[in-house]
Amino acid sequence: MRKINPHDFKVARRGTSREINRQIALNLIRAHQPVSRADLARLMGVRRGVASLLVSELLSESLIFEGALGESVGRGRRPTFLYIDSRQRCVVGVDIRATRTYIMVTDLLGRQLGVVSNFQTNREVDVLIQELARRIKQVLTDYKEVGACEGVGVSVPGMVDPGKGRVLHAPTLSWRDINLRDPLAVALGIPVHIENSGKACALAQVWATRSDVIASGNSCFVSISDGVGVGVVVNGEVLRGRHNTAGEFGHVPLSIDGPRCSCGATGCWEAYVSNLATLSRYFGHDLSEPRPRDSETATFTVEDLIARARAGDAKALAALNSTARYLGLGLASIINALDPGRVYIGGEITTAWSLIEPIVRSALRERTLTEFGGATEIHVVPAEDHPRLRGAVALVAAPAFAAPMVA
Amino acid sequence: MRKINPHDFKVARRGTSREINRQIALNLIRAHQPVSRADLARLMGVRRGVASLLVSELLSESLIFEGALGESVGRGRRPTFLYIDSRQRCVVGVDIRATRTYIMVTDLLGRQLGVVSNFQTNREVDVLIQELARRIKQVLTDYKEVGACEGVGVSVPGMVDPGKGRVLHAPTLSWRDINLRDPLAVALGIPVHIENSGKACALAQVWATRSDVIASGNSCFVSISDGVGVGVVVNGEVLRGRHNTAGEFGHVPLSIDGPRCSCGATGCWEAYVSNLATLSRYFGHDLSEPRPRDSETATFTVEDLIARARAGDAKALAALNSTARYLGLGLASIINALDPGRVYIGGEITTAWSLIEPIVRSALRERTLTEFGGATEIHVVPAEDHPRLRGAVALVAAPAFAAPMVA
């Protein structure tokens, strides 16, 4: 039961019905391709004539194309199959992280076209933008056969104002109120969209085309790495909030008297489960303080810790188990607060999922209010899926498929 | 950017445009009444002819009626004013609470018609239903002049399945999986709708008609009383989640090692800021344990405590200040998680708002990630506004005004 905002609504015009049905048809083709006009009509519950008209509109805009004729199952005329037209057009996804920056090229459906390349992140914004522009141009000439680039999507580890294209605050990069979008767009001559990394990950799941990832209307993506990012999906839409800062469950406390967090507060969930927190626990001292730059602690990663835990290092396993427990306790907060249909979880720690899952689940059950909540599906998203990159790509590729604003 | 769910969508039919515009017109009349056809056309950005047709449809369904002619401002024909037709029809709102149950009669716009009556809650469900039915019938005969009753809305302090009309779990009433709706509907011969009290409060704000409460698309209602209930509004819709349990911020921890909470876990926000928690702090012992039934502690309420604090009782003031601080810390979690445009807060403690506001605000700022977040508007909703009752009423009265499901 949604209230119509009497100060911001959209009246139905003569073409509104068509606009709605056009987007539905487009989404059905995306979800079910290859599909015929008759299939579409059946899926939509409209006459074949209507489906035909919608299809010819989509064809004329070359959003879809007619492929080969399908095999007729029984008798009767063979259907002409329709496909989303991602020929000769591509999208570039960029994932800026504290240490390295990643680039991927995909088609309009987000299917990876080349390899993921990466390079060291230069915190000097101007330098980074120039290097990014150079590398993106290089990639696009290397993969000339994939066609023209429709746009570039960028995932940023921090607060973003997507409307203005500005990074408001990215602590791990020491960026404050920086216009990232426009200089990059100018340098490339291609539209650029930017978004917070947690929201990008959530977007990636919403717009995933792989059939095993059913787009759930209500879900959350929890990304555990240097920090903790969370993207929330409500009614098939990423939750932005008033200032585009919704989803900061990483800074909801487990214990307000707990360890100091990078945000300045104490006891944030992030301060318990980030990679840094897990490593600190292993080394038995606070890594956020200036630490001895000895060879081991400086380069030792969570992956290394997991390897040791698997090899039988009791201290490593204990550190991991603690993180697992805190992970479950924090997930319980998310579940109690939002009751999502599914929780996606990504980050290095998920490579140890088989080790930690029972602990996560039991901690989760400790604090969830209901049995349903405790049984909430948790899906691990492996790093190889590149959720941040896929989300960045969705920033560019998805708007053409989005539902029209109505009422 | 909303994704269309390819397994659950609504195709635009021949009448869909009309349906959309009809609801917009209805909502504009609700928001701006008295209003003329010409005003409507201007507000909607359509021709007067279209507005006229929409109006005649609404008139024929007697959802609105034509009142007196308005005064013409300049020269020209005087407009005929349109109003939502709430003549000869009313709605009953019921608020079941642990100790007492409240009944209110309103018109279709949620405007209070009589006095709010209340009686002691009998935890025996069958008995309560019979008494409720008896009292509602009595009220409806007492206020015969307000017309026929369109339905009864019930706010319940616990988890609810509104679709099935069942109370799944209401701890303070010791109810588990009870069908509250159907027996009451049968006894009354009137449709009954039930909802969780936190969500009812949020509904009340969404559908408020008082012009000073601008319906914010994204907001939260935090209700502090025996427990802590939170209703979340996203895009003008109350967030339900997968099992209708979203919004349980009361059981997000401040400190997982904190005091025991009624839910079984420890350190929940509720265990710090509920009325019981405040009183426990004042008396210096755990009231959740079996306590001496001496005259004072058994009947002493938070209102009494606030009175003492205002009168200069340092211990009372200290207890209140602690609660205020924890209130702010918990609100920070909500704001970090959801970034709402506005937070509404209700409950007995708000009668001390002038005392505690600075403390709440500074605690809030301690843990919010951004300046925007720390500056989030907080609106106190006084008990006299009866948000739970208004929300219960909205369950019945609002569906006629809700946005149609499209795409």
Add this chain to the structure above:
DNA sequence: AGTATATGTTCCGCGTTTAGACAAATTCAT
């Protein structure tokens, strides 16, 4: 009394869905 102006109604044009007929294409039975 005449003019200007605002409101509300009516009529026609056009876009979109709805319904049904029809041609094209394919398989199966004869």
Add this chain to the structure above:
DNA sequence: ATGAATTTGTCTAAACGCGGAACATATACT
């Protein structure tokens, strides 16, 4: 091979609703 049955895709007419403009009605000012 031929015809019937069936499926796909197109086309036409009808129904419905917005878009635009003309028209009648009502009021104020000159």
